[in-house]
Each structure stands twice: as C-alpha cells, then as structure tokens.
Amino acid sequence: MADPRWLDPTVDPSDRVPGTCYLGDPKVVNDGPVGLARFTTLRSWLSQWSYDDARGDAQKAAAGVTVPVLVVGNTADDACTPSHTRRLFDSVPHENKAFYEVAGATHYYTGPNGRAQMNEAIGVVTEFLAAHLSPGSTAE
C-alpha cells in the first residue's frame, strides 16, 4: 500500500483524511498480509492483476457500453478516490450518463453521517432509474 495519495492530500485532492486508507495505517498495511494480490496463482495474475494482460478494465470496456450509466462517488473515499470515479465517467462515450458525488462520504459510508450519506446516494440512484426505465417499471 504505497500510494502517495494516502500521505499527501495534494495528490488527487479530495476530502479524505490524510495518513489513512480503508485498510488502516498505510505504512502498516504496506508490509501486512491483507491487501490486493497478496496471494495469487499464475493464471489469476494474468486474468486479474496484470497491467498488460487483465481484461476487466472499465475504461476500455466503457467504449462498448450503450445503456445508461450512472456514476456515484464519495468525496472522502479512502479506497476508490474521486479520480477513479471521474475516470469511469469520462470513459463512457455516450451522453446518456450522469455523475454524482456524495460530499464527505467515505468508501463504506462509515462515520457519524454515514447513514444519511448512503441514503443520499440511494436517492440519486432511485431518481436515475425512474428517468431511464420505462414508466411503471421502477421499484414500487
């Protein structure tokens, strides 16, 4: 876990708390057993973690997506920072898309306002579905 973002709030600036990440103190996480790709088979490395070989790439995949896309991010996200959310949105080639950021929310909507922030995000999704699915087909 050696991302300059966690130590320097001016890198990919957002509302996150400096010196932390979603797994804890990044210095400890960096040398610890919990994190992405700590254990992997060769096949899995290629399919899941390889910069050159893995195919599950949202930015590339977006080029082939025609359905409506809503991207909701959290400005204090301590895992998927706002630059990820923005890159996802920008990669969708069509205009049938929307972008929303929940101010102050962390990755898992933890913290004193977590419930309200999560409900804000849910409201945005509900509204988007009402606008993009045919009448009568949204949740009742």
Added chain:
Amino acid sequence: MTDRTPGTPDGCERIAYVVVHHETAAFSDTYGGGGNIIGLDCHLVRPVDSVSNTVMIFMHPTGGGMYLPIVGGMARAGHHVIWANSRYRGTDSALIMEKVVADLGAAILDAKTRLGYENVVLVGWSGGGSLSMYYQSVAESGAGITDTPAGEPYAVDADRLPPADVLVMMAAHISRHGILTEWLDPSIIDEAAPFNRRTELNLYDPLNPNQPPYDPAYVERFRDAQIERNQSNHGVGENHPRRTQRRRFTQRRTSLRGERDDGRSALA
C-alpha cells in the same frame, strides 16, 4: 434504529438461493460446486409483498457483500436487490475474471428467466464496478468469451451473457489491476527479498529525500515505477507468470499436435 433481524431491514425479506450453472473446464480452481457444476450463493432482498419488474444485481469479483448496508438500504428504499456471489467468494487467489463474468451472466439469466424480472440494473459497488462495466461490454458485443489471458480455452456463449438495461457505478475503481498498480510499492527491488528497498522510491523511509508534499515530477516517476513493477515483477525473471504460462501452453499445444516440442528446448 435497530432492525429485528440484523442485516435485513424491517419490512423487507431476505431470500437465500443458489444459482447453478455448468461449464466445460479441465478442473475446478475453487470450491463451490462439483466438477463442472458451479453453485453461486445469492441473496434476494426486497420489501415484503411488493411487486417490481426491475431488479438490481450486485456482484463483486471476490464477493461477500450480501450484508453491506447499501444492499439493505436499497431494499429499504423500495428496490428489489440481488447480491450474487461469484464462485470466488472470499478467496481471490485463483480468481479468473472471465469465469466471474460467466457467473454474473448466470445470475442475470436466472433473475430474468426464473424470477421473471424484465429490467436488470447492474450495480457495480467498489471492485464490482469494473466487473460490471466489463461484463456489459462483453454482453453487448455478442461475442461471448473464448479464452483467458493465460491462453487457456474458456468458452461462454453470448446467450449465457444477457446485457443489463442500466449500469450504476458506486464507490468504484477503474480496474483491479489498475488500482493494484496505484497501490504497489515500487521501491521493492527483488520480489524474493521484499525488504530490500530503494530509498528514493520508499514512501515510508525517513531517509527518502522526497517527502510530502511531493513534487509532481516525483509522483510521475513513482507512478511509472509502479507500472514497471507490475509489468516486470522485478527479480522474478524467467518465472514471470506471463512467460511461464505462455511457455507451458505453447508446449502443451505443440505436444498435442504431435509436432516438435519447441517448448522443451526453450525450458532447458
């Protein structure tokens, strides 16, 4: 506010069920079925006595989010929600993304055919975001899946991968390999000796002259070094998975065709 059943909002029901699908594979790479039978444990959470022809489907490559607050929260707000676990729930050390795509297709197909939902909203939460976007692009392409990046044949026909009607990304990242690379420690010189580190790339070394706030040129150099570590796996050399894997499959293919085994001489 406490729900009577922790994890499931009052006024909602949680139905646990299994989605079973089949595939042709030489072996199982994870528990969760038997032989070529794949069993996916899924949860449908919805308001009691409500009718909807729309369902949200969540899947994360390594699963486990059935009780995430967002799942119950969506149901509390009136939505019908399925959390479908991939076969790799809780353990991604042998995960093949193409097989996760097949699992997601099976869960969507079941929701449309057996459960009768007309509209599917694919909700990609966190690591489920890039999975969902990738799934949708494969589904819309109509090309199905033919192999994995290791060069192994893995066939999934397009009719087993129905496209969703709407995509929602929540707290998502661009890709597993992308975010891993942004988090990789590029100061590691030798994969077999991870505590030998280059001071000038070690963010946690007080002797590193580069300290926050970082010079943008340093961050750029750091990012390049992260990509380089992902691409090369410093120190692994000939055992780099890409080379090893390709070499093995080349060997196998040439052996099967009864031609001269070039792979063997390459290994010597």
